[in-house]
Amino acid sequence: MPSSAPTSSAAKPGLHRRPLVARLLEGRDDRLLVITGLGTPTYDAAAAGDDPRTFFLWGAMGGATMMGLGLALAQPDKRVLVLAGDGEMLMSVGSLATVAMKRPANLAVVVLDNEHFGETGMQPTPTHAGVDLAGMAAAAGWAKTLTARTEDDVAGLVEAARTTPGPVFAVAKILAEKLPFVLPPKDGAYLKDRFRQAVLGTV
């Protein structure tokens, strides 16, 4: 093996997840509704700033994208952004087909793809072996798909996540970093009530 060959996924180029998620949420207004998949994406969004219009999942693995679909259909004038881990997304690969069938223009999913189950001890996921989630979404018929790998791709990623007519499916290749926990509120009834209060004006 040549000495320059990467020896682990951590040696591969990739984006830093915390500043990336901060960029994705920067300058958010009332129109942006966010759902985060369990594990590190929830902590990344919390690190970017708590907000009543972010619904933080602490469980229900595999449910983030479909929650996003139900929300996007109910609120067609709002932008719905789902931030999911690759493990979360792989558990709900069927929802790539379900969403593609409904084609919600106001839904974007960004997969924070560290190619590992970070939360549970950094076990590699299938994306580590080359499974291409954006390719799967493209084949399913999502309106816009992309994979961001370097800083140069970030502006396009942010635009796709926030404004491009969807459904948008974007994979962000990020480093497999173990970062400090930043924990948002975890009472689901509270998270739901404050979200509805902010969006609907009533619980």
Place this chain on the structure above:
Amino acid sequence: MSEPVPAQPTWPDDIYRALKAAGVQQVCHVPDAGHARLIKSCEADNAMQTVTLTTEEEGVAMVCGAHLGGQRGVLLVQSSGVGNCINMLSLPSTCRMPFMMIVTMRGEYGEFNPWQNAMGLATEAVLTAMQVVCYRCDRPEDVGPTVANAARFTFEGGRPVAILLSQRLIGAKAFVNE
């Protein structure tokens, strides 16, 4: 032998009317023959979004997302699909969200296919264990009122509910070539 059932039962129309009266706007399903007529009515209704799922737990999450956005949803499944939902049912119960599913039962009265029995016979126990309140229907005249009251129970009270449409009501699947 199963009892003869009317060729065109009208209780699916009673469900549709009860869902309309309750203001349900999102209907998702993995189809079952017992839901076919209801699905058709929902698909023909421009005020309803009908979504075909790849697996039933998607529908649990979708209906909860609808609630976050201020719409009411319902999930239509066969009893075997309840098994696919188990962990996702933690979402409405943890978040105290309204959630309604309508389950066509298999593996009971007059079942011909033994592969349906395991999940069909466990359905109510599994739902109850996941804190989903079950309303069972055996008679056609009970269906409309049961759906109406289940809707009231969950949308007013924020606790998940399942309506179990028994195989005695639906009629056992025939498995005969026509």
